[in-house]
Amino acid sequence: MSERFVRQLEELHVELITMGSLCEKAISLSAKAIQGEGGMTLIGKIFETEKEIDAQEREIENLCMKLLLHEHPVAGDLRSISAALKMISDMERIGDQAADIADLSKHIEDKAVTGDIINIRKMAEDTVRMVTESIDAFVKGDLELCRKVIDDDDKVDDAFNDIKEKLAEVLNNGKPDASIGLDILMAAKYFERIGDHAVNIAEWVEYSITGNHRSGSSHTDNYFVEE
């Protein structure tokens, strides 16, 4: 393995950690926004962070393609790079979803609803942790941590179902206004999707370590067979 290749692989790790941190920031800020903190300044910050995430995706995509095309990596290194390409696409979508939550926050005037009646903060914290841990798992090659993230998704799914039930209950009692209730449901759904993306990331990390992906296909291994 050339010195340049080793250096570029290290650079890839650093760039992925940076992209992961941006995602964590976007999720945390969007949880605050939906609970009525920060007003339009905070919402603006979330949109900025989303743009930084998009730029970071392009940066990493370029780095990976250069590595693939010029260094001809094999086995574990090839899997790492293929996994990174898939992971950034999930991280980019996490950024989109944080921006979608920020958008919804503009319309929720009765902020007390999200703070007191429906507690969305726990769900947001769980997804932030899942994203952090999935990137950590990649950098450290930690299979156990991958599996923890994959298992933790049940908690987020349960939280979404609880919020949905609770919302149906309060809406049937005529409080809050249904349009706010519908917005809160959408926000909870975005957090649930963020959890799904963290699981996708963890599954790609698992693939980069073991060579097996849970979807059952061996993915990129097929592409690079010699003719």
Place this chain on the structure above:
Amino acid sequence: MSERFVRQLEELHVELITMGSLCEKAISLSAKAIQGEGGMTLIGKIFETEKEIDAQEREIENLCMKLLLHEHPVAGDLRSISAALKMISDMERIGDQAADIADLSKHIEDKAVTGDIINIRKMAEDTVRMVTESIDAFVKGDLELCRKVIDDDDKVDDAFNDIKEKLAEVLNNGKPDASIGLDILMAAKYFERIGDHAVNIAEWVEYSITGNHRSGSSHTDNYFVEE
């Protein structure tokens, strides 16, 4: 261009059309399911179609990677293949969303709500047409058709907002039960997301024809620069 390469590019077109048809089928069936037709048999068919879409994605992914790695395409051909790789990822998500709608259909017992009070069918028809036209645009290299699909997304977004408003109104009047209302909102949201994926597909087709992507990055063109 080798004869084999021409043949494989034609095969790629055929495979993409097949994947597009599977998506149209999945969307149409899920629109029926959410309106109370077909019961569990129909829901089962949607899940089967989703699996076929996933298998088709892997098939096309393999074909594209073989083309990239063994034929070393340049310029327009390279862009076509890169665009195809991005398009199938959007089509795969369309399949997921159709399956999500099928899942929701199981819980909506008061089917009359979706048929009479909230008409989701028009929204579904619009998204089916958008998907068909975006694949058509790829095969024919039709830039005008791409732009039509991109413009049509406004209709789907408006339809989602109308459904949301209408739902808030009927929920505030205490009919239907809020939990059904929340499920209908989720289904409408999935159709709206399908429209977004059709737009993504059309934008990649536009890129494959013009070399410019609306996101502002020149994407894959960067990767293949000579060192």
